[in-house]
Amino acid sequence: MINITKPYLPDREKLNEYIDGIYDRAWLTNNGPLTQELTQRLEKYLGVENLLLVSNGTLALQVAYRAMGVCGKAITTPFSFVATTSSLVWEGIEPVFVDIDPETLCIGSSEIEEAITPETTAIVPVHVFGNACDIEEIETIAQKHGLKTIYDGAHAFGVQYKGKSILSYGDATTLSFHATKLFHTIEGGAIIFKKKEDYETAKLMTTFGINGSDSIVELGINAKMNEFQAAMGLCVLDEIDIIVEKRAKIWQQYHKELEDFLQIPLLKKNTSNNYSYFPVLFQNEETLLRVKAALNEQKINPRRYFYPSLDTVSYLHLHQNQEISKDIASRVLCLPVYPGLEEFEVQSITDIIKSCLLTKKK
Numbered sequence: 001m002i003n004i005t006k007p008y009l010p011d012r013e014k015l016n017e018y019i020d021g022i023y024d025r026a027w028l029t030n031n032g033p034l035t036q037e038l039t040q041r042l043e044k045y046l047g048v049e050n051l052l053l054v055s056n057g058t059l060a061l062q063v064a065y066r067a068m069g070v071c072g073k074a075i076t077t078p079f080s081f082v083a084t085t086s087s088l089v090w091e092g093i094e095p096v097f098v099d100i101d102p103e104t105l106c107i108g109s110s111e112i113e114e115a116i117t118p119e120t121t122a123i124v125p126v127h128v129f130g131n132a133c134d135i136e137e138i139e140t141i142a143q144k145h146g147l148k149t150i151y152d153g154a155h156a157f158g159v160q161y162k163g164k165s166i167l168s169y170g171d172a173t174t175l176s177f178h179a180t181k182l183f184h185t186i187e188g189g190a191i192i193f194k195k196k197e198d199y200e201t202a203k204l205m206t207t208f209g210i211n212g213s214d215s216i217v218e219l220g221i222n223a224k225m226n227e228f229q230a231a232m233g234l235c236v237l238d239e240i241d242i243i244v245e246k247r248a249k250i251w252q253q254y255h256k257e258l259e260d261f262l263q264i265p266l267l268k269k270n271t272s273n274n275y276s277y278f279p280v281l282f283q284n285e286e287t288l289l290r291v292k293a294a295l296n297e298q299k300i301n302p303r304r305y306f307y308p309s310l311d312t313v314s315y316l317h318l319h320q321n322q323e324i325s326k327d328i329a330s331r332v333l334c335l336p337v338y339p340g341l342e343e344f345e346v347q348s349i350t351d352i353i354k355s356c357l358l359t360k361k362k
């Protein structure tokens with residue numbers, strides 16, 4: 001069986017050593033030494049400051065909205081994992097969708113301005129599949145209208161934009177370290193803040209708003225990363241260059257085999273590839289379903305990332321849909337990419353896809 005991804009399991013002996021240390025100290029959570037070490041090593045590896053580790057990528061978004069004072073309405077993209085939207089709704093913020101750019105699959109910056117109303121307090125764009133949003137345009141709009149920008153960077157681990165970390169743009173950027181992501185801590189996430197004071201506010205929020213031991217100074221929640229998560233993260237981080245290299249090889253093989261047959265979303269100029277996803281676009285949903293069924297028959301399980309378009313989610317009760325996002329969501333498929341996926345397996349995946357595309361509908 002070949003699934004869309006397979007969680008990366010790092011060197012077991014090294015992990016055991018970290019766990020021995022946790023046993024010796026009996027310090028399991030609450031900003032322990034491994035959490036501190038992972039924070040420092042991630043800041044260095046990613047080239048960022050003010051990085052706050054949290055227990056998952058969804059809480060990273062929720063805490064970021066709170067710390068930045070987001071309320072009322074936020075402009076966001078309908079083409080993402082559901083957590084981008086559900087985290088807003090969960091925090092009582094109304095998502096206002098702006099349709100996507102059909103080439104990069106990120107929010108279309110030219111229509112953001114007309115979606116702004118007096119209730120709008122933030123823009124929440126997503127660097128979809130690690131591709132950069134229109135960062136400069138979004139920054140100009142946010143400044144002009146006094147809005148906060150919080151990027152969902154769950155796919156953008158290690159991506160460079162114009163020679164610096166893509167995570168350093170905006171007022172804050174969130175990451176997910178879920179087991180299925182490029183870098184993981186089993187469950188986990190992080191927020192990178194532009195300003196130190198926002199980092200401090202958020203840190204307080206992740207520990208119930210308790211400052212020191214006796215004073216409650218802020219409305220908080222529990223969003224702490226624990227030492228076992230940090231131990232996994234430290235082990236995976238040691239192997240991150242190998243992980244990216246192996247993904248790159250798979251990515252390039254898919255690209256070479258499929259570029260003449262299928263539309264592959266374009267990487268924006270000045271953006272580095274972290275090879276975390278390999279999305280392809282079929283001509284229509286019927287073809288996608290035919291290819292998916294043929295792959296499933298051979299126990300190969302690609303995923304419809306992202307489907308459905310989030311503006312169609314029932315609890316939002318929206319009646320006006322975003323046409324480009326709906327269209328793309330109906331015919332986009334992500335192919336399996338993970339270290340350990342063999343060359344011959346990628347070959348058989350691309351062979352199945354090509355033979356499906358070449359045989360006409362019966």
Ligand SMILES: *Cc1c(COP(=O)(O)O)cnc(C)c1O
Nearest residue numbers: 056057058081083154176177178
């Ligand atoms: C994975 C993901 C999340 C949620 O992260 P979790 O760590 O699973 O809570 C949010 N946004 C996007 C775009 C994601 O892909």
